Amino acid sequence: MTKNVWIFPGQGSQAVGMGLDLAEVGKDKFAKAEQILGWSILEKAQTDAAELSKTQFTQPSLYVISTILADVLKSKGAKPDAVTGHSLGEYSALYAAGVFDFATGLELVKQRSLLMSEASGGAMTALIGFDRSQLEAAIAQTENVILANDNSADQVVISGTETAVKSIVEQVKTKRAIPLAVSGAFHSPLMADAAAKFAQVLEQTIFNDAEIHVISNVEPNDATTAGQVLRDRLTQQMTSPVRWREICLYLAEQGYERAIEVGSGKVLTGLVKRTAPSLALVNVSTLEQVIAI
Template sequence: MTTTYVFPGQGSHRVGMGEAAFGRYPHLVRQADSVLGYSVADLCLSGPAERLGDTRYTQPALYVAGSLAYLERVRETGIVPSLLAGHSLGEYVALFAAGAFDFLTGLELVAERARLMAEAGDGGMCAVIGLDAGRVTELLADVAPEGVTVANLNAPRQVVLSGPRGLHDTLRGPLVDGGARSVVSLPVSGAFHSPHMRPAAERFGAFLRSYRFNDLKIPVLSNVTARPHEDASLGELLTRQLVEPVRWTECVGYALDQPGGDVVEVGPGRVLTGLLRQLRESRAEAAA
C-alpha cells in the first residue's frame, strides 16, 4: 500500500495553527526564531491575522507549522510515507520530509522565496469554481485582460487564475455567465505561479544555486511536472514553480494511481482534503 502525505500551501494559514506541535519541538522553534528574527510561535498562535496573511510571514509560518506537523504525525503513527507532495509552498515541507535539506535550510529557502514573491509587485489571484480548465481557458480568450493566466489546476472543476490586481472584479461576471458556480478572490498580494513572477524566479534561481541538496530519501512529486523529482533538476523545478501552474490535480491523480492509493493531508487546515474528495468524485463519475 502506498501512503502519500500531502502538505498545504498559502491560503491554509490561520491564527492558531500549529498549536499542538510547537510545544513538542522547542529546539526547532528556537532555531526558527533565530533565522527569522521574530517568534514564529507567537505569530502562528496569536497573529495578528493581517501580519500572518502577509506573504513574507505566511510562507515561513506555514513551513514551520507543516514541518512540525509532519514530525508529530510520524511520531504518533510510526508511519513513514512512501510518497510526498505539497501544494506550492507545501512542496518545501515535502522536500524537508524527504531529506532534501534540513529544517533550517528549508526555512532559509522559504524565507527568501517569500521575500522575493512579496517584492514582485501588485497582482491578484482568484479561484474559478465549477468549470474545468478547458472551459476556463476558452472563456478567457474572449474576456480576460492582458496578463491573466492559469496558475493552479487544483481539482477537475477548480482552477485558479493569476493576473493584475482586480481581476476578480473584471472576470467574475463573464465567468459566471459562462457556467462557473462562483469566482472567489484569494487573499494574496501577487500574481503567483505566472509569468509576472519571472524577475523573482530569476533571483530565486540564483539564490538556489548556492545550495547543495541531498538525494531524496522519499519520492516527492513536483508541482511543475506532476511526477517525482529527480535529484539533479530539483533547483530548476523549484525555480520554474514560481512562474508555471501548480498541476495539483495531476499530482493527486498520480498518488491515487499507486498501489493502495492512500492520500493523507498533514498540516494546517483541510483544503487539500476537500480537493482530494472532488477528484475522487470526478473519477467515480467517469467510471460509472
C-alpha cells in the first residue's frame, strides 16, 4: 500500500470559478455554509479576484471547497495515512481527520478570517531566490520581523512592521521581493491581540482525537492524534511561522510516498516537489480530478 498524505492549501490558492463544478455534489455543505456565513461561497467564487482575495471571503471559501473534495475522495474509498495543511489549510486537514465536524470547523474559520481581516499595522513580503544564511542573520538582527512562511529553500514570506520588512528587503539580495496584499502581519507576534481573542473561541470548542495523524504548522516533526494538543497548536498558529519546508522534509523522512493536494490550485504540490522530490504528487481541485484517482 502506498503511504499517502493529504495536503490542504491556504490563502493564496484561491481562484475565480473555484468550486463551481461541486455545486451538486456539495450542495448540502454549500447551503450550510451560507447559513453560517450569511453569504454564498458559489456566488463569491464568481466575483472578481480582488473581492475573492479578501481574507474574510478567501478562508471560508477554501475551507468549504477542500472539505467537499475530501468527502468525495472518502466516498470513493480513499483514505490518507496522515493530513497536513498550510496555515488556513490546517483547518481542512483537521476536518478530514475527524477532529471536528464541518460546521464547527467553518465557525472557527469564520471567526479566524474576520479577526485576521481586521488586523492592521503590519506587512508581509514574499522573497524568492536568496542566501538563507544572510536572510536569517538579517532577521535575527532586526526587531519586529519574522520568517512567517518557510515554504521552501528559496521561497519564504517575511512578516512584521512595514519598517522592519522594508529593512530586510533592502539588506538581503533576492531574485524577487513581492509585497503581499494583506491587512496585517500574519503569523507574527503582531497578531497577538487577534490570537488572544481567537484563543477564547478555540477554548470553547471541543476537539476530538484525530482518526489519523495530523502534522501541524508549528510542530512539523511531531505528528499526533491528540485533540487537546492539536487545539493548543492552533492557538499558537496565528502568531507562529508556517514551517512548511520542515513538513516536507518530515514527510520524506517518514517514508510518505504520495502527497495529494486537496483543494484549489497547485501551490503546495509545487513546494513539496522542491523540498521532497521523492514524493509522487497529485492535485485534486475539481470533481473530474477526484473521479480520475
